[in-house]
Amino acid sequence: MVEEEAKSLPMELSEKGGVENNGFVQNEAFDDKETNPSTQEEMPKACIVDVDAAAREEPLLKPYAGMPKEVLLKFSSQAQYRVTREILFWLITATAVLLVCATIAIIAVSPKCLSWWQAGPIYQIYPRSFKDSNMDGNGDLKGIQEKLDHIAYLNIKTIWITSFYKSPLKDLGYGAEDFYDIDPMFGSMSDFEDLLTAIHDRGLKVIMDLIPNHTSDKHQWFQLSRNRTGKYTDYYIWQDCGQDAGSITPPNNWVSVYGDSSWQFDDVRKQCYFHQFGKEQPDLNFRNLAVQQEIHDIIKFWLGKGIDGFSFSAVKYLLEAKHLRDEPLVNKSQNPENITAYSQLYHDYTTTQAGMHDIIRSFRHTMNQFSSEPGQYRFMGSDGDEKEDMEATMMYYGTTFVQEADFPFNFNLINMKNLSGNSIFEAVNLWMKNMPAGKWPNWAVGSPNAARLSSRIGKEYVNVMNMLLLTLPGTPVTYYGEEIGMENIASESVSEERKSSDPVVTFPEKSPMQWDGKVNAGFTEGNSSWLPVNPDYQSVNVEIQMTWSNSTLHLYRELTSLRNNELPIHRGWMCYIWNDSNVFVYVRELDGLDRVFLMVLNFGQESTINLKDVVPNLPPKATIRLSTNFSNAGTAVNTKQIKTEMGEGLILEYKTAKPVHSMKAFQRNCFVAEKACYSSAFNLLYATC
Numbered sequence: 245m246v247e248e249e250a251k252s253l254p255m256e257l258s259e260k261g262g263v264e265n266n267g268f269v270q271n272e273a274f275d276d277k278e279t280n281p282s283t284q285e286e287m288p289k290a291c292i293v294d295v296d297a298a299a300r301e302e303p304l305l306k307p308y309a310g311m312p313k314e315v316l317l318k319f320s321s322q323a324q325y326r327v328t329r330e331i332l333f334w335l336i337t338a339t340a341v342l343l344v345c346a347t348i349a350i351i352a353v354s355p356k357c358l359s360w361w362q363a364g365p366i367y368q369i370y371p372r373s374f375k376d377s378n379m380d381g382n383g384d385l386k387g388i389q390e391k392l393d394h395i396a397y398l399n400i401k402t403i404w405i406t407s408f409y410k411s412p413l414k415d416l417g418y419g420a421e422d423f424y425d426i427d428p429m430f431g432s433m434s435d436f437e438d439l440l441t442a443i444h445d446r447g448l449k450v451i452m453d454l455i456p457n458h459t460s461d462k463h464q465w466f467q468l469s470r471n472r473t474g475k476y477t478d479y480y481i482w483q484d485c486g487q488d489a490g491s492i493t494p495p496n497n498w499v500s501v502y503g504d505s506s507w508q509f510d511d512v513r514k515q516c517y518f519h520q521f522g523k524e525q526p527d528l529n530f531r532n533l534a535v536q537q538e539i540h541d542i543i544k545f546w547l548g549k550g551i552d553g554f555s556f557s558a559v560k561y562l563l564e565a566k567h568l569r570d571e572p573l574v575n576k577s578q579n580p581e582n583i584t585a586y587s588q589l590y591h592d593y594t595t596t597q598a599g600m601h602d603i604i605r606s607f608r609h610t611m612n613q614f615s616s617e618p619g620q621y622r623f624m625g626s627d628g629d630e631k632e633d634m635e636a637t638m639m640y641y642g643t644t645f646v647q648e649a650d651f652p653f654n655f656n657l658i659n660m661k662n663l664s665g666n667s668i669f670e671a672v673n674l675w676m677k678n679m680p681a682g683k684w685p686n687w688a689v690g691s692p693n694a695a696r697l698s699s700r701i702g703k704e705y706v707n708v709m710n711m712l713l714l715t716l717p718g719t720p721v722t723y724y725g726e727e728i729g730m731e732n733i734a735s736e737s738v739s740e741e742r743k744s745s746d747p748v749v750t751f752p753e754k755s756p757m758q759w760d761g762k763v764n765a766g767f768t769e770g771n772s773s774w775l776p777v778n779p780d781y782q783s784v785n786v787e788i789q790m791t792w793s794n795s796t797l798h799l800y801r802e803l804t805s806l807r808n809n810e811l812p813i814h815r816g817w818m819c820y821i822w823n824d825s826n827v828f829v830y831v832r833e834l835d836g837l838d839r840v841f842l843m844v845l846n847f848g849q850e851s852t853i854n855l856k857d858v859v860p861n862l863p864p865k866a867t868i869r870l871s872t873n874f875s876n877a878g879t880a881v882n883t884k885q886i887k888t889e890m891g892e893g894l895i896l897e898y899k900t901a902k903p904v905h906s907m908k909a910f911q912r913n914c915f916v917a918e919k920a921c922y923s924s925a926f927n928l929l930y931a932t933c
Contacts, residue, residue, distance in 0.1 A: 355920040355931040358815060360449050361553065361623040361650060362684055362918070364401025365720045365804055370416070370692050371408050371430050372774060373756040374724055379770035383756065385431040389439045391759075392446060394786060398727060399804035402449045402623075404555060406692055408436075412460050412524065416692055418453075418557065419460040419525035423542045440550050451553035451623055452546065456539045456607075457561045458525040465538075466526055470512045475534055480526050481518035481564065485509055492516070497570040498594055501586050506594075520561045520594065530562045530603060540610050547614040553623025555653070556607065559640075560628065563600045565593035596636055604640070605648050612647075625686075628652030634678045641683045651686045653721070657713075658694045663701045665847050669823035672716065676818075676915045684917050685718030690726045696754055699732040707799055707872040708845050708893035714803040715832065715843050715895065717818045717917055722800075725757055728789050729796040733778050760787035794874045802870055806895070811922060811929075812841055817905040819914040822858055826851035827888060833903045835933040836922035840903060842866060842896040846888040856884040859904060866896035 307319050319325055375387030385408065395403060408430045409420035426433055443450045459466060468476035485507065486493030494507035500519055507516040508523040517526045528535050543554065571589040573580065583589060604626060611622045626649040628640035642648030656671040679685055689709050690697050698706050706729040713720045733755045756773050758781040759766030764773050765781035778784070789797035807813050816834035823829065826848030833840040844853070856862050862883045868876050872893045881896065888894060905914040921933040 350928070353930040353932055355929050356918055358918060359621055359623075360619075361402060361621075362719055364399065364808060365714065365722055366402045366404050366451075367395055367398065367400040368404040368406065368691070368721060368723045370406050370724065370754075372413075373754065373767075375757060375759070376768035376770065376773065379768060380429075381768050381770050381773045382429050383767070383774075384429065385426070385435045385439045389435075389442050392442060392448075395448070396446055398801055399808055400448070400722075402451060402552070403443060404451045404721070405453070407453045407455065412462055414460070414522055414524050418455045419458060419522070420455070421460040421462045422464075423454075423459075424545060437549070444550070449552040449623075451555055451625070452551055453557055454539075454542070454546075454554045455557045456528070456530075456542075457558040458519065458521060458527045461524050461526055465528075470510050470517075472513065478529055478532050479535055481529050482513065482515045483507070483518070483568070485516040496568050497580060497583055497589070498564075499571075499583060499586050499589055503585050518564065520558070527561070527564075531566070536603060536606065539607070543607060543610050544614075547611065547622060553625070554607075554611070555625040555627065556604065556649070557627040559604055559626050560595045560600065562603055563597035565597060567593075569593060601639060601648065605642065605646055608642075608647050608649070624649050626652045634674055638678050638680060641680050644680075651684055651719070653688060654686050655688060655691065655694075657687055657689050657709075658691060658700075663705060663847050664825050665823045665828040665845075666825055668712065668828045668845070668847050669820065672828075673820070679917075682917070685716070686721060687713055687716050687718060688721040688723070689713050690723030692723070692754075696730055696732045697726050698729050702891075703729055703731065704891040705847060707796055708847065708891050710796070710800055711803060711843070711870075711872060711893035711895070712828075712845055714800075714807050715813055715841070717815070717832070717915065720807075725754070727797055727800040728758065728784055728786060730755070730758060730784060731778060731780065733776060758785040760785050799870075799872060799874070806870060810841065811920075812837060812839065815918050815920055817903070817914055817916045819904040819910050821904060821910065821913070822853060822855065824851075824853075827853060829853070829855065831904050833905060834920065834922055835903070836924065838899045838901060840898055840900055841869065842894075842898065844886055844888055844894040844896065846890060846892045849890050850888070852885055852887045854884045855886055859907075859910075861900060861902045861904075861907070863898050863900065866898040868894055869897040870895040 307316075320329075369388060370383075371385060371388060372383045374383040375391050376383050377386035377390055378384065388403075388405070407416065407418050407420070408426055410422040410425040410427045411418075411420050413427070413429070426436055440450060465476055465479050468474070469479045469482075483495045485495065492509045494505045494516060496507075498506045498518075500506040500523075501521050506519055508519060508526075509516050519526050530536060546554075570580075571591055571593050573583065574588055574590060578588065608624055611624055615621045626640045628637045628649070637652055640649045640652035654675055656675055657668075660667050660671055675685055689712075694700065697709060701709065706726075710722075710726070713722070733753050753775055755775050755778045756765065756767040758777060761782040764770070765777040765785060766787070767773050767777060782788075786797060789795035792798060812832045812834040816832050816837075818830055818832055820828075820830045826846055828845050828847060829843065831840055831842050842855075844855075856864065864883060865880045866883055868879045868881060871877055872891070876894070881894075883898075886894070886896075904910050905916075919931065919933070920929040921931070922929055
């Protein structure tokens with residue numbers, strides 16, 4: 245019976261698909277029997293279990309999360325996974341290579357980005373006349389900091405602060421007593437550092453003046469030089485003077501910019517020293533390398549403080565001819581003994597001497613040492629006003645291979661003798677046609693050394709002149725107060741003491757900034773200001789013009805906004821298309837953009853012109869984008885009959901598929917500084933059009 249049950253057991257297990265399992269745990273009761281041979285026959289016989297062949301195969305495993313390394317390797321070598329892995333690898337590699345190539349291509353075809361000194365207007369401040377913070381009647385550095393909101397409101401990018409070094413304040417402070425210190429009138433070094441931080445916190449830049457040609461006669465260098473002390477003995481230009489019966493005879497006929505001999509006898513050294521400007525401003529000897537090094541150290545000091553650039557003034561006077569010959573007379577028939585005015589001589593031996601540009605380039609080299617970090621480029625401007633010699637002015641740009649100034653400051657619009665559409669064209673064209681290829685232009689309509697724009701050309705032309713300034717290609721420079729149309733005060737308002745103390749006071753004065761209609765125009769809360777404010781301050785001030793939609797200030801702000809936001813005006817082509825005694829007309833356009841801006845600016849009398857005949861591709865209608873009369877904005881005008889009143893300016897906008905600069909008839913009248921083309925498909929600029 246037992247045997248039959250044993251025989252039937254394999255069949256039952258087989259039918260149930262059972263498997264043999266030898267992995268059981270022995271019962272401890274069997275341990276002794278296994279080890280004792282005498283009991284082995286008593287051990288039961290092992291059960292033999294039949295197993296189906298299919299059941300004996302290993303179960304099919306699939307990849308699962310968290311699988312151990314051994315299992316992962318088992319699957320990774322299979323073809324289906326290996327091929328997929330290789331395809332993904334090469335796709336990722338190809339994508340990375342494609343992205344790198346695309347990046348390189350974009351960089352290669354992209355135009356040069358405009359630097360910060362090209363991206364917006366420069367606002368020039370004479371600190372003594374801007375804002376008084378301590379009620380002493382003199383503007384100061386803290387006053388500038390108080391008014392940074394106004395500068396930001398104007399969409400200004402860069403602030404240019406004129407000389408504030410410690411100085412006797414002759415000639416607007418351009419004769420420094422100490423290049424490393426702030427004049428107490430303007431504040432302290434701590435005040436300057438606070439101002440610099442506040443400017444940079446607003447994303448603005450600041451440049452300052454440096455006048456390396458001369459110092460004050462109070463400067464320590466001069467005091468040491470007049471006493472022949474060590475290396476300072478030859479820091480200035482000294483020459484023996486003739487003496488006859490107590491009178492001094494200068495070494496030659498050289499005349500200072502302010503008139504009379506440029507030689508002054510010094511009682512301490514018993515020699516004459518040379519001065520291109522006032523007798524209180526002795527010229528440094530730039531043929532002495534130690535003097536050059538002193539200026540380099542000054543540059544490093546202020547750049548180390550964190551300023552963003554310099555304007556170098558009076559640089560054409562840095563060197564004089566060593567031979568000391570008399571300069572030639574303009575009027576050959578004039579008695580040489582009667583020469584007293586600067587204009588009576590040709591200054592062949594006292595300006596722009598050989599080696600002068602090498603010195604300026606060395607300044608640039610020092611500044612470049614502080615320009616290596618991204619976004620930290622240090623701007624360099626120079627006062628290269630040669631007036632009659634435009635070729636000499638353009639040399640301040642440097643050469644193709646040797647960098648000098650980023651630009652020499654352009655005073656063509658200030659130096660005009662009369663105002664008309666033709667004279668404006670001539671002033672603009674003179675600069676653009678002489679400027680070296682690839683260089684950047686700049687424009688100014690006011691400066692510390694010129695009368696106010698309103699007083700110089702008439703207040704009816706202030707708005708149109710600002711429209712010109714802010715729509716020409718390049719960097720516009722605005723002197724404080726021009727944004728509200730300030731005028732000069734009458735010379736009778738200036739005290740005789742003030743006139744006699746400063747040789748610059750040869751024309752009506754520029755009064756302190758007019759902030760509001762309160763006493764002293766909001767310039768100072770003290771009892772008086774260092775110069776009287778203009779009597780018109782109650783109607784010409786910042787506060788009231790902010791409330792007028794048609795004010796000079798409002799127009800100025802709209803113009804800076806338009807310039808900053810519209811690519812054709814920001815960096816596009818400029819093409820002259822018309823000028824006559826009344827109007828000057830030009831376009832601003834950019835390759836790839838069908839939108840063109842047409843400026844029609846009136847600098848004469850009422851005028852009507854037919855521009856459709858001048859430029860046949862002009863559309864019959866154009867829209868006024870901005871006007872000196874705000875009520876005209878948005879109006880459509882007939883291009884066959886564009887009318888402007890005296891002093892009126894129009895910025896017209898139209899669309900075209902054929903820009904003016906592509907027309908053969910106008911190509912000689914078109915200029916572009918940093919060429920760029922616009923791709924509407926990718927919304928980016930590229931260089932190759």
